[in-house]
Amino acid sequence: MLLAVLFFVAAGPAALTAATPLEAASEAFYNLEFDQALALYEAASAANPNDAEIHNHVAHTLLYRELFRNGALESEMVTGNNSFIRRAKLEVQPDVERRFTSEIEKAMAISQAAVNKQPRDTKALHALAISYALRANYGFFVKKTWTASLSDSTRAHKFDTQVTDIDPGNYDARLLQGGYDYIIGSLPWSWRALSFVAGFHGDKQRGINTIAEVAKKGKENRDDAEMTLCALYRREGQTARAIPMVVGLIERFPRNYLLRFELAQMYGAIGQRANAINTLAEVARRKRENQPGFSRIPWEKIYYETGNLQFWFNDLDHALDNLKKVTATPEQLREIDLNTGVLALMRQGQIYDLENRHADAVKVYRQAMAFAPEAEAARESAKYIGTPYKRSSRT
Secondary structure (H helix, E strand, O other): OOOOOOOOOOOOOOOOOOHHHHHHHHHHHHOOHHHHHHHEEEEEHOHHHOOOOHHHHHHHHHHHHHHHOOOOOHHHHHHHHHHHHHHOOOOOOOOOOOOHHHHHHHHHHHHHHHHHOOOOOHHHHHHHHHHHHHHHHHHHHHHHHHHHHHHHHHHHHHHHHHHHOOOOOOOOOOHHHHHHHHHHEEEOHHHHHOOOOOOOOOHHHHHHHHHHHHHHHHHOHHHHHHHHHHHHHHHHHHHHHHHHHHHHHHHOOOOOOOHHHHHHHHHHHOOOHHHHHHHHHHHHHHHHHOOOOOOOOOOHHHHHHHHHHOOOOOHHHHHHHHHHHHHHHHHHHOOHHHHHHHHHHHHHHHHHOOOOOOHHHHHHHHHHHHOOOOOHHHHHHHHHHOOOOOOOOOO
């Protein structure tokens, strides 16, 4: 999936053809089959309770299953006005949070014990880096504990830097380093003054270059690096560079329907309307045929993606028809995540404003505000009540 990541996590190998239970779990993970992946990782953990990497896998899957359920695994969450950075923290069940914390603590304890015995144990050092990066992700996406999350990501960077100091040919360990470089290079100067960051200025382009190197030379983390690059290229306005990577990822993970939604958005962003529409039509065809991975997509999600694309290409009548299919009844709204629902409502209001029907727009903006009050799109909708939306940029 293209991940809306601020902190970068690489928790293990991905394989299209599974040869081992761990590879089967990884394949399920990258095809968005998180329940299946979790069951496989839990079985592996039960058989190998002292394997820190497997505990990290379990924690990784728990976290990304929650992000997936909340519609937060698309790279559009880190682009434009819909940045996941500005969304409210996720509501995670207490038992899930306890389980995640327990798995991270077990992984850290096992890895730290190994490092205490052998300080140059690169496997244990890298496992520690992953544990801290996972905890940073959880703190950022779920808890919104900004400072603590940045501190954890700094620790992750330090452990993987030790790995590459010991073994310069370990490109997998460079993924977190590249992500950290990009993150710090993107922060305002006030954040860079924090004690645990001070002295490391970061560099966005250097971070991207490092991640690109992992995508070429890494072993276990090549797919993660490509997915991360795709998200960053979109964020940096270099969408055309991401398209070939997404096409390759779709071939490797054919049941991951989010990749096809991403591809459609990318084609739309560079003005290739026919390719964008055809990509969404292919998703709809696979849904109708109940193909593996696609039968579970709510039709409302396909209607939203199609309507949103039509909105950007100024096909307003068809866009409105599709977006209304998303929000027509409470039952339909329950089929989709909050992010998709609130965006579908806001887009309808924007279309009404573009058609000089502001009274109708206000009604839908208020629906968006009531549907997901903490969402960025709800706050954006509130602005348009007093000042009607005008199309001036891709927002």
